[in-house]
Amino acid sequence: MIQTIHKLGRPSIVLLITFVSVSTSLFITSMVFYVWQRSAISNIGIAAAILTPLTVAPFVSWYLLGVLMKVSALEQEMRLLASLDPLTGLLNRRAFFNDAKVLVNYAIREQISVSIVALDLDKFKSINDTYGHSAGDLALTNFTKVLKSCCRQSDVIGRLGGEEFAILLPNTSADEAYQFTQRLHLALGHSSIKVENTLIKYTVSIGLLSLVPTQMDTIESLLHKVDGSLYLAKNSGRNRTVVYGR
Template sequence: MRLVVRRLGRVKLMLIITAISVVMAVILNLLISYIFNYQTPLTQSMLRAAIIPLIIAPVVSWYLLGLLLDLDKLEEEMNKLATYDDLTGLYNRRALFKSCHLLHRLTVRTKETYCVVIIDLDFFKKINDKYGHAAGDTVLKSFGAILKKVTRDCDIAGRLGGEEFCIYLSNTQQDQVGPIVERLNDEIQNNLPKCDGTQIHYTISLGVAENKPGLEMSFEDILNKADIALYAAKNSGRNRMVIYSDELGDK
């Protein structure tokens, strides 16, 4: 019903409901007149039957349709809040994990390789301390827009929390991640956010983990490996990408 209201619009649907109400009232009146043999002129009988629904139906339907549209809008907003991060417009943590789990199960069946990339904005606290939290939000919003631009439709990008983000790169091997990261860095440098007219420079550190066909690992396992690689990138100077290896896992 909500889909019908959304498609036809409030005014058009109100007119349709009113017309149906009038027709049904006229038919019902004629039927009653025929059954009980009321001797009323046809024109007068039809006019009398049409007056009441013609007055009541538009008022009632307009009000009820308005409530239905408000409910539909509220439900849509709640679904959006439950799915997307309100600052960056990316998937929030819950929706990110849900989508990644679904894709992980799909790749197990199709035997495709995918990569998980965890991204951390370097020294983000210093940005907040120097420029203020509003500037920090501007940086996060700008980076979220860049992630949307760089990732493909088949990929998933989301905010894990704070200044940490995650990308699920479908059908991608770890040696294919480098060009994506290069483009990501280029977009950052070409779209530096501004605070009070001052450009805010920032860099990112990235940890990458690959899931190959035949490996009996969960999405959490791959995410944990990407997290280990991220910490290696941060501990080795930041502003770089590190791909997970068994040597990192042994440390």
């Protein structure tokens, strides 16, 4: 319904409703004259049948369509907010898995490569403990900004919780994905946050998996695999990318 309104335009819908109202009013009035008086509709009847809906229908339909469009816009906004992380504006965990699942299934069907990236900010707890949670939030929003600057519009980015993030890079080879992670490391190296006149630098550890998925693969199973590589990155010095299987 809303799609039809947007496609045809509110004025066109109002004209259509008014035309239908007038036509229906004429038909009903004609039937009343025929049943009750066994005669054709009079000129007064025709005038009343036309003027009544012509006066009422445009204003009522314009108002109701406006209300309907506002409700629809509010519903879309609420649906969007329900899928986004309130701090970073990235997809939340549920929305990320939903969108990534679609792309993984597409990659399985078309037999194209995808890359899964798991990211975790290094020593994030120390930022919170030393400078407070507001500094931690600033680091997360700054990281999101840097991350988006390195990603393509087609990439699916999600905050899975805390300082944990994930990205699905569709139609991306292993070399391309690795180059992406190196650009991100480099960009973070030139970035910092300022808290009480103190510049704070931070890094990220990354696990990376690139493959042409099979029917056995799901976004959950792929993330489980790449989490192992992320764990190795965290435990082998941090601020690095570990590729699954290497």
